[in-house]
């Protein structure tokens with residue numbers, strides 16, 4: 208039997224957009240299936256919101272196509288207006304209509320009989336746990352409750368695609384996690400394809416099935432959060448998720464010699480400069496034993512000595528900064544719980560070789 212492939216719910220093909228001669232979105236392509244959440248993650252100004260606005264239909268791309276369920280809704284010679292796209296929107300300043308009740312807000316975009324509308328409103332308000340406020344007005348609700356009403360309103364007409372731009376950034380930290388989880392559950396149940404824009408790595412890791420890492424108008428890497436975190440494409444991709452340490456070396460015979468031992472540098476020519484990038488939590492600290500450190504191992508390589516510059520307690524871990532004997536560079540290590548050695552103390556560092564990333568400099 209031939210397999211019938213359903214097209215992705217949302218399919219962006221090589222979108223481009225320039226303002227005043229400057230390209231701010233350069234060839235963005237991605238697909239999202241029904242029930243999946245894709246996060247566009249990147250620093251401010253990298254073109255995330257512009258991409259979202261093109262999908263919403265409030266802005267037109269200069270080139271490229273947008274398809275929903277295989278139907279071209281925007282491309283050369285065709286631009287379905289925003290209100291015909293069946294795309295839901297949820298933005299940071301989600302303003303509910305203050306003069307309409309909670310029920311009227313949720314029913315706003317609905318068509319059908321009174322009874323049908325009422326049934327859908329009740330269904331959604333029950334699912335966001337706000338049915339008791341159905342006849343109240345928005346001003347009486349907390350920020351988090353208003354946010355959930357906004358979510359119910361956006362989902363009420365059963366949009367095929369939901370666009371969310373930093374939807375949780377106005378909420379305080381304690382509320383945010385709960386609302387994120389509830390939102391995610393509801394989006395999954397509804398089977399909507401979600402394109403969510405954020406500049407916060409934690410939000411992307413928490414929400415996304417897939418992350419598209421954006422920089423300078425381009426998607427530089429795309430994949431499951433685990434893969435983006437553990438197999439980053441370049442130094443900036445590592446640095447976007449955490450503090451980093453960089454150890455420099457030069458390639459000789461596909462190997463790079465460093466004070467921490469040799470590293471493989473496959474495919475790089477002799478003489479090439481490389482950067483070995485490692486996160487602070489993957490450095491280990493060991494005591495000085497009269498001028499020597501721990502014995503070298505295959506997993507952790509050779510130890511190198513550094514002098515503690517400062518140590519700070521960060522809540523569930525401690526951050527220790529070292530000035531390294533071999534080149535005076537600063538390396539940072541984090542350790543769980545409390546470890547606060549005095550400045551000036553010599554200690555030895557080893558690095559988890561399976562957690563190092565080697566990039567050409």
Ligand SMILES: Nc1ncnc2c1ncn2[C@@H]1O[C@H](COP(=O)(O)OP(=O)(O)OP(=O)(O)O)[C@@H](O)[C@H]1O
Nearest residue numbers: 226227231249250251252253254255256257258406
């Ligand atoms: N209407 C416009 N006219 C001119 N330049 C614009 C316009 N809209 C956006 N830009 C520029 O395009 C670039 C990308 O903006 P965009 O809002 O897409 O970035 P972003 O990644 O969403 O950032 P942020 O998170 O800060 O919104 C920025 O340099 C911005 O100044």
